[in-house]
Amino acid sequence: MPQTKPPILQLDDVRLTFRTRAGTVRALNGASLTVHEGEAVGLVGESGSGKSTLARAVLGLNPERSSRIEAGRILIAGRDVTRLSQAEWEAARGHPVAMVFQDPLSFLNPIMRIGRQIAESIERHAPDRRVEQRVGELIELVKLPSSLARAYPHELSGGMRQRALLAVALACEPRLLIADEPTTALDVTTQAEILALLRDLREKLGMAMLLITHDLGIVASACERLYVIYAGRVLEWGRAQDVFGAPAHPYTVGLFHAARADRDAQGRFATIGGEPPDLGETAQGCPFAPRCPKAMAECARAMPHASVLADGETHAVRCWLYPPTRESETAVERLGEA
Ligand SMILES: Nc1ncnc2c1ncn2[C@@H]1O[C@H](COP(=O)(O)OP(=O)(O)O)[C@@H](O)[C@H]1O
Ligand SMILES: [Mg+2]
Incomplete structure (x- = not known):
C-alpha cells in the first residue's frame, strides 16, 4: 500500500463561539474543510460568514478569553491543534502554516524596517539560517527591489506592503499559506x-x-x-471547474449572480x-x-445532509433540493475531496 500523507489541513465539524456583551456569537457551526499538500483551495462567502474566524482558528489567533471551540x-x-493554549501556540515553532491578511499594516511593525521584520521571522523559525542572505532571497522571491529592505512600512504602496508581508510569512517556510482577502484592499492592476x-510562489515552493x-x-x-x-x-464544495460549471446551492448561485456584475443603475452589484x-x-435548519x-418547509426544520452531485464525485452540496447521499457524513465529505 502506498503511504498516504495526512492532509496539511483538516477541519472536522468545527463549532466556534465568541462570547460578547451582546451574547453568544456562533461564528462556526460545524465547518469541515480539507487542504491537501500542494493544493490551492478557495474559501468563499459573504462578509460575516466566518472565513476569517476559520483562518484564525487554524493559527490559534482568535482571542483566547472570548472564543471557544465547542466541538469538532x-x-x-x-497533528491535533484544537485545544492548544496560547502558550502552546507560541511554542509551536516551525509551524507549517503561515497567514497573510487583507491589511498588511495591522501586522507589520510600523517602526521597524522591512528587512529587519523579515529577519526576525527567519530567526524565530529557523535560527540557524544565514539570515542576511535569506532576507535577500525572500525579498527577491516576492519581487521587491532589494533597496526596500531598508524602508519602513508606511513608505511602501499597498501592493508592496502585501509583498513584504508575504516575505515575512514565507520566512517560516510554510507548507500551507492562508491568504485572507489578500487583494481586497488593492486596485485591480495590483x-x-x-x-x-501567489501562483508563482506556489509553483516554486510547492506549498x-x-x-x-x-x-x-x-x-x-x-x-x-x-x-x-x-x-x-460549508454549503457546497468541489473542484472549481465543477462548481463554476454548475453551481448547485441557491446561495452559490446568488454569489455567482453577484460576481457576474449584474449592476444596477448606480453601478452597484446586485446582491x-x-x-x-x-x-x-x-x-x-x-x-x-x-x-x-x-x-421549502423542511429547510427550516433540519440542516440537510451532504449530497454528492452527478457531475463528478468531487462536487457536493448541503441542500434539500438534492437527494442525500446514503453514506456517512464523513465519507461524503471525503468524497468531495478525492
Ligand atoms: N473577536 C470577535 N468577537 C466577537 N465576534 C466576532 C469576533 N470575530 C468575528 N466575530 C463575528 O463572527 C462572525 C464571522 O466573522 P468573520 O469570521 O470575520 O467573517 P468573514 O471573515 O467571513 O467576513 C461575524 O458575525 C463577526 O461579527
Ligand atoms: Mg474576513
Whole structure:
C-alpha cells in the first residue's frame, strides 16, 4: 500500500463561539474543510460568514478569553491543534502554516524596517539560517527591489506592503499559506500582480494555499477546489471547474449572480436579498433558508445532509433540493475531496 500523507489541513465539524456583551456569537457551526499538500483551495462567502474566524482558528489567533471551540477538531499535517493554549501556540515553532491578511499594516511593525521584520521571522523559525542572505532571497522571491529592505512600512504602496508581508510569512517556510482577502484592499492592476505572484510562489515552493475571498473571480483564476461558506457552515464544495460549471446551492448561485456584475443603475452589484443570518441563534435548519428563493418547509426544520452531485464525485452540496447521499457524513465529505 502506498503511504498516504495526512492532509496539511483538516477541519472536522468545527463549532466556534465568541462570547460578547451582546451574547453568544456562533461564528462556526460545524465547518469541515480539507487542504491537501500542494493544493490551492478557495474559501468563499459573504462578509460575516466566518472565513476569517476559520483562518484564525487554524493559527490559534482568535482571542483566547472570548472564543471557544465547542466541538469538532482541527488537524495540521495530522497533528491535533484544537485545544492548544496560547502558550502552546507560541511554542509551536516551525509551524507549517503561515497567514497573510487583507491589511498588511495591522501586522507589520510600523517602526521597524522591512528587512529587519523579515529577519526576525527567519530567526524565530529557523535560527540557524544565514539570515542576511535569506532576507535577500525572500525579498527577491516576492519581487521587491532589494533597496526596500531598508524602508519602513508606511513608505511602501499597498501592493508592496502585501509583498513584504508575504516575505515575512514565507520566512517560516510554510507548507500551507492562508491568504485572507489578500487583494481586497488593492486596485485591480495590483490585485492581478499579487495573484500572479501567489501562483508563482506556489509553483516554486510547492506549498498549499487556502485563499479566502468574497470574490469568485479570484477563486476561478487561482484555485483548484473551493468551499462555499455561509453562517459558519460549508454549503457546497468541489473542484472549481465543477462548481463554476454548475453551481448547485441557491446561495452559490446568488454569489455567482453577484460576481457576474449584474449592476444596477448606480453601478452597484446586485446582491442577494434579505438579512444576513442571526448568529446568536442556533439555526435548526439551513441557515440560508430565510433568504433562499427556493426554500421549502423542511429547510427550516433540519440542516440537510451532504449530497454528492452527478457531475463528478468531487462536487457536493448541503441542500434539500438534492437527494442525500446514503453514506456517512464523513465519507461524503471525503468524497468531495478525492
Ligand atoms: N473577536 C470577535 N468577537 C466577537 N465576534 C466576532 C469576533 N470575530 C468575528 N466575530 C463575528 O463572527 C462572525 C464571522 O466573522 P468573520 O469570521 O470575520 O467573517 P468573514 O471573515 O467571513 O467576513 C461575524 O458575525 C463577526 O461579527
Ligand atoms: Mg474576513
